[in-house]
Amino acid sequence: MTDIQTRARTATDWIRKNCPSIPNTALVLGSGLGKWIDSAWIQKSIPYADIPGFPVSTVEGHAGALLVAEIKGTPAFVFSGRFHLYEGYSPREVTLPIACLGLLGTENLILTNAAGALNPLFATGGLMLLTDHINMTGHNPLTGPNVDDWGPRFPDMSQVYCPALREQAMQAAMNCGQRLEQGVYVAVAGPSLETPAETRMYRIMGADAIGMSTVPEAITAHHMGLKILGISCLTNKNLPDCMAQTSHAEILDQANASSDALGSLLSALIPNLGGRHG
Numbered sequence: 001m002t003d004i005q006t007r008a009r010t011a012t013d014w015i016r017k018n019c020p021s022i023p024n025t026a027l028v029l030g031s032g033l034g035k036w037i038d039s040a041w042i043q044k045s046i047p048y049a050d051i052p053g054f055p056v057s058t059v060e061g062h063a064g065a066l067l068v069a070e071i072k073g074t075p076a077f078v079f080s081g082r083f084h085l086y087e088g089y090s091p092r093e094v095t096l097p098i099a100c101l102g103l104l105g106t107e108n109l110i111l112t113n114a115a116g117a118l119n120p121l122f123a124t125g126g127l128m129l130l131t132d133h134i135n136m137t138g139h140n141p142l143t144g145p146n147v148d149d150w151g152p153r154f155p156d157m158s159q160v161y162c163p164a165l166r167e168q169a170m171q172a173a174m175n176c177g178q179r180l181e182q183g184v185y186v187a188v189a190g191p192s193l194e195t196p197a198e199t200r201m202y203r204i205m206g207a208d209a210i211g212m213s214t215v216p217e218a219i220t221a222h223h224m225g226l227k228i229l230g231i232s233c234l235t236n237k238n239l240p241d242c243m244a245q246t247s248h249a250e251i252l253d254q255a256n257a258s259s260d261a262l263g264s265l266l267s268a269l270i271p272n273l274g275g276r277h278g
């Protein structure tokens, strides 16, 4: 067994023992995107530090706790805080919580993030459904010996973001009267933000939004057969010819301001995804 397999198994066994049930749906909250979660929905909040084998969150806006919650009556794991490559974690460590979900048998995974808008038609504060991604992190969480029990050596990537879930998300947005853009997310390693020349390049490559997360998680989840939905909250415009300065504080402020819109969408969507797993 590889070290990461051992850590994932230890964490998974601990979660099984310490959670009342294993929900069918899990949600990863991006930077500053947790405000909409009603505290009355939270049955249990488990600091990552309590879960053996788990890394700890080091970025502001990522609380670092696993919430066992019921969102409008539907059980869900909520990862309030994620891990990023720029924190110094290995690609496997960054995606360790996702590997745990695969081992637990959770079926649906919703990945959210704060991202810069590369598409000039997309407004700051808007939400974008991921149709696809470009991995520019220079890393892949599947590097190293393949864990055959988790998935194939060469996973197909022709359809990472589940069309049926995307359809349900578009329907939920329509029901809420919300605009939901659709586009390609490019992941970079960070932590420095982009120069105008880099931004121009990523746009020419076909990306609509840019951030420093989500893609390693999506690769690990897809490898293990989870159904994935990705949603970006567009916190800033990242346009080469009129690039404004931005900071993590501004990104967090905008994510906070858009959190209610994300919450309305997810509260409408999650109850339609199915209930308890076991």
Ligand SMILES: O=P(O)(O)O[C@H]1O[C@H](CO)[C@@H](O)[C@H]1O
Binding pocket: 029, 030, 031, 082, 084, 112, 113, 114, 115, 190, 211, 212, 213, 214, 247, 248, 251, 252
């Ligand atoms: O992708 P999430 O975790 O939402 O965070 C985004 O916000 C941070 C930059 O402010 C980066 O980590 C970027 O990826």
Ligand SMILES: Nc1nc2[nH]cnc2c(=O)[nH]1
Binding pocket: 114, 115, 116, 117, 188, 190, 192, 193, 194, 210, 211, 212, 235, 236, 237, 238, 251
């Ligand atoms: N790389 C990157 N990450 C972000 N996260 C939120 N906005 C941005 C951005 O403009 N660039």
